[in-house]
Amino acid sequence: TTPPPAARSDVEQLLSLQKTRLDVAAPVARSKWNSHAPIDDPAREAVILDDVAARAQKLGLDAAWTRRFFQDQFEAGKIVQRDLHRQWRVEQRAPFANPPDLALQVRPVLDRLTPDLLAALARLNGHWCEPAVQRDLAELDAEILGADYAPAVRERATEALRCQR
Numbered sequence: 001t002t003p004p005p006a007a008r009s010d011v012e013q014l015l016s017l018q019k020t021r022l023d024v025a026a027p028v029a030r031s032k033w034n035s036h037a038p039i040d041d042p043a044r045e046a047v048i049l050d051d052v053a054a055r056a057q058k059l060g061l062d063a064a065w066t067r068r069f070f071q072d073q074f075e076a077g078k079i080v081q082r083d084l085h086r087q088w089r090v091e092q093r094a095p096f097a098n099p100p101d102l103a104l105q106v107r108p109v110l111d112r113l114t115p116d117l118l119a120a121l122a123r124l125n126g127h128w129c130e131p132a133v134q135r136d137l138a139e140l141d142a143e144i145l146g147a148d149y150a151p152a153v154r155e156r157a158t159e160a161l162r163c164q165r
């Protein structure tokens with residue numbers, strides 16, 4: 001039996017969660033501007049990727065594909081962080097007065113988004129090649145991510161969502 005087609009609201013939820021995750025890149029960038037910590041933290045990425053791979057399997061998602069999706073979210077967020085740091089260097093910006101604490105305030109927000117993102121991916125699993133899904137993806141990407149993010153960021157964030165067949 002053929003599964004019912006995916007709903008537009010599933011695509012909308014996924015992209016909204018991706019946007020919420022991208023929105024966290026700015027507070028991360030402020031924290032790192034003050035602390036001078038590098039934007040790239042491969043150890044932190046590895047911890048998240050191992051966690052999502054384990055959770056993915058329980059949700060019936062392909063673990064390698066899910067890792068790729070999350071790596072893309074890191075890369076998209078790092079484009080946002082680097083653009084901000086570049087701008088602040090040009091402006092010779094002083095440290096921020098009240099930077100968020102990366103470990104105590106910012107990373108917990110990202111960690112809370114992870115299970116929601118995985119659930120949204122699971123709802124769309126096997127539906128990526130439906131024409132309606134690809135159409136909704138293109139429309140909602142422009143509407144939801146396009147409002148705040150440059151094409152390079154959006155393309156990176158949605159790379160794994162294209163029909164692979």
Ligand SMILES: O=C(O)C(=O)C[C@]1(C(=O)O)C=C[C@@H](O)C=C1
Nearest residue numbers: 028039040041042044045074077
């Ligand atoms: O937690 C950080 O330090 C971040 O910069 C956020 C984030 C992420 O998107 O989860 C992005 C880049 C780092 O390499 C690690 C993780």
